[in-house]
Amino acid sequence: MLRGRARRGPETPRAATGDDPLEAAAEPAEADPLDAAQERRVRAVLALGGVPQADLPDGVQQVRLRLLERAASGREAPRDVSAWAAVVASNLAMDWHRAKRRQERLGERLAALRQHEHPSGEDTSVLSVAVAQGLDELPDAQRQVVVLRFYADLPVRSIAEQLGVPEGTVKSRLHTAVRALRTRLHEDEVV
Numbered sequence: 001m002l003r004g005r006a007r008r009g010p011e012t013p014r015a016a017t018g019d020d021p022l023e024a025a026a027e028p029a030e031a032d033p034l035d036a037a038q039e040r041r042v043r044a045v046l047a048l049g050g051v052p053q054a055d056l057p058d059g060v061q062q063v064r065l066r067l068l069e070r071a072a073s074g075r076e077a078p079r080d081v082s083a084w085a086a087v088v089a090s091n092l093a094m095d096w097h098r099a100k101r102r103q104e105r106l107g108e109r110l111a112a113l114r115q116h117e118h119p120s121g122e123d124t125s126v127l128s129v130a131v132a133q134g135l136d137e138l139p140d141a142q143r144q145v146v147v148l149r150f151y152a153d154l155p156v157r158s159i160a161e162q163l164g165v166p167e168g169t170v171k172s173r174l175h176t177a178v179r180a181l182r183t184r185l186h187e188d189e190v191v
Contacts (some may be wrong), residue, residue: 090152093141131185146177
């Protein structure tokens with residue numbers, strides 16, 4: 001028996017007023033602020049940003065929490081929830097990266113992720129590991145725009161808006177990062 005019912009005695013039917021906290025708790029919870037596609041995108045951004053597989057559910061929950069906090073504070077919802085969630089996930093991943101210094105594990109996780117998505121052979125695995133290692137060597141700001149542009153598939157304008165930087169800055173970071181990745185892949189004779 002629930003404790004609340006034992007204290008109140010027999011239940012009598014009454015009209016719902018909305019003032020009773022027990023009544024509010026019995027109402028169905030609000031809908032999830034992230035749909036399934038947005039959650040998959042958040043998970044991918046977190047994983048590609050280096051968050052350990054075991055911490056992905058916590059990262060997704062953090063994104064949900066920030067979206068709910070935003071709504072609870074009275075601020076209007078983001079115009080593009082999917083892009084906003086991807087940027088929040090990217091920022092969380094950067095935080096994890098700085099806190100855990102997980103340099104070596106990133107390449108292994110990304111290679112494992114790519115093998116499951118495209119089990120097309122050894123060449124794909126070698127390329128995935130090389131790209132992961134190249135991403136790992138990029139400065140945080142460059143890694144962030146590469147992940148948001150090429151893995152989260154956000155347009156430059158959306159990345160700039162979400163990060164609060166000019167579009168030219170995003171383009172410059174992308175250009176520098178891609179050039180560095182290309183140089184690394186040629187040096188390692190992967191491509």
